[in-house]
Amino acid sequence: MSVTDTRHSTARGLPASRDLVVDFIRVACMFAVVAVHLLMMGISVDELGIGVVNPLTSLSWFAQGTWFAQVMPLFFVVGGFASLTSWRSLQRRGGDAGEYLRNRVLRLVRPTVALYAFLALALWIATAAGVPGDLLAVIAAGAGVQLWFLAAYLICQAMVPTMAKFHQAAPYRTIAALAACAVVVDVLRLGLERNPWGFDSNPIGLLNMVFVWGLLQQLGFFYADGWFDHFAKWQLLLAAAGCYLVLVPLTYGGPYPVDMLTSQNPPMFPLVLVGLAHVMVVKALYPWLQRLVQVGWVQKVMFLVGSRAMTIYLWHLPLIIAMFGIALVLRLPFPEPASAQWWLSRPLFYVAAWVLVLLVSTPLVRLELASTALAPGTVRPATWRIAVATVLAVVPPFVVMRSALDTANATWGLVLLILAVAIVTGRQNASLLRKAST
Structure with missing residues (x-):
């Protein structure tokens, strides 16, 4: 199972091994994620024009709150x-690393x-319509914030077959390394x-897309x-408390941000400490959570959202931005960000955002749930081709993560993504076609 594999209507008929x-x-x-992103967008309208701020940063406890609200770990x-479960299931059916990675892509x-x-398309139309460049840059950057996850998750998915071998042979040494x-x-x-030379050290930190996210994925293997x-x-x-205690000297007295x-x-x-603390709490609450997931309406919500999770994740920010844009066009009142009125209005906006996301994701979810099986008459690409396609798929969101979304990288990024899908879809088998024609 993966982020896109929750496709069953209820717990009835699910394999007993599935962890609801x-x-x-x-x-x-x-x-x-949707709640945090919604709360990070404060729109102000005054005589100076439209302003966009992050109201959460005005909260004195916001930084400490991320120790609990940062759910990506x-x-x-x-x-x-989910990845190890899927990989082992595929292996039992005779599949290999190339097939696994092709399915993930x-x-x-x-x-x-x-x-x-x-x-x-939207950015090209907005540019042609004369939308001010500064405003368009802010909108485009906001619409692409979530794309970093695609780059990070694809990198981790490409590591699964190899890291599963390491986990099988030496689980603790792998984690330690x-x-x-x-x-x-x-x-x-x-x-x-x-450094005094003005050297940008952030590119060095990009190596931790492999080590930090990979380590958290490895904890999922455990x-x-x-x-x-x-x-x-x-x-x-x-x-879990110990993980948080270690965070105190690392952040307040050490080099890491709070x-x-x-x-x-x-x-x-x-x-890693945040993710480990969270999973410890989940396992401590596991008996209660097991009872909760047997409740009928909870399962229905899990199916509704889980069956289109990737689509919701990709589209929620552009749709939240569109929702605020519609509110501006309709001249709806915008309370001062972080004011009492602003906070009181957030539940309504949150519900409206989910209604919009679910409506838009209904036709789009077909792309997420479409079969990955090879079409008749096609053969699976060689593993090296699938690896190339994976790299092509990682590049566009990686660039957005580093430099923000704009018209140019949205355009060439679309080309690379289409090419990646075309490569892993499969190629026509000429011999099979000749036999079919005769």
């Missing part, structure tokens, strides 16, 4: 559980092509951050093996 709590956590993370952990990239097509590499990268990056089940509830909660959102791109080692 993992599905619940994935969906809960999606609700949290947990998302990579449950993604690791199709599942993740096909829905992304639709988003890139929409964004490229990833952790050591992540710390070394941070030391180099932070050590060079204030989850899949039932490793966390060996501990009592009090031990899990004590370990804000875990700041630590996300490029990722830094404290995210």
